[in-house]
Amino acid sequence: MTASIDRIISRVSRWPGVETAPHRFGGTEFVVAGREIAHVHDAGVVDLALTRRVRDVLLTDGLADPHHVLPDSAWVTYRVRSGADVPDAMRLLRLAYLWRLLAVRRRGIDPDPEADPDTDLRRLGLPADLDALVRETFRDSLDRRAPV
Template sequence: MTATIDSIVSHVRQWPGVETAPHRFGGTEFLVADKEIGHVHDVGIVDLAITKRVRDSLVADGLADPHHVLPDSAWVTYRVRSDADERDAIRLLRLAYLWRVLALRRRGVDVDPTFAPEDELACLDFPSDLDALVRTTFSDSLDGRASV
């Protein structure tokens, strides 16, 4: 499992604005503008932060589980059981990254000037109900009202 987790870390750390640090409970955390978007544990656990409504939809759609320690929080857990799970782990971390980058843009901070939210959402290829929820949740930034 370590090789798959290492590959996920290698991939995510290349995104603009992402910094990595040791996670306090082991593994590697991903930070954007000093705020954690998620972390990975070598045993194959990926935890990420998102809005509560999006979290509920991810769980309902079977795309993630409630957080393994804080099940009532806005955090979710994705379990990497094989190399085939790497793509979905990265996709979920990308969603957390998208949420953070758009929140920063609303505050006038742009960590990635080439970032195109609409294109990103299409590439994530979520089920239509989750895609609609994400677009609604992030609508202030997606409709041009964000400060860029």
């Protein structure tokens, strides 16, 4: 599993504004604008910090599982069992990244000024309910003409 997790770490750590650090319970965490968005463990566990509303949609749509330690929290877990699971793990990690990016843009912080979240969301091909939730929450930030 380490090769798949190493591939994930390599990709996510190259996204603008992402900092990596050792996670307090082992593995590697990803931080954007001072807040952890996710972490990975060598055993193939990807834990993502989102919001309860996003968590609920991910669980309902079967895209993630409740967090393996804190099942009632806003965190979710995705298990990478083989290299075939890496694209879905990356999709969830990109969603967590975009969620954080859009949230900090509201505060005038932009760790990735070149990012076009609207295009990224379309590329992610999220289920309609999840796409609608993101777009509803960040309507102003998704309009590239809107001031950030």
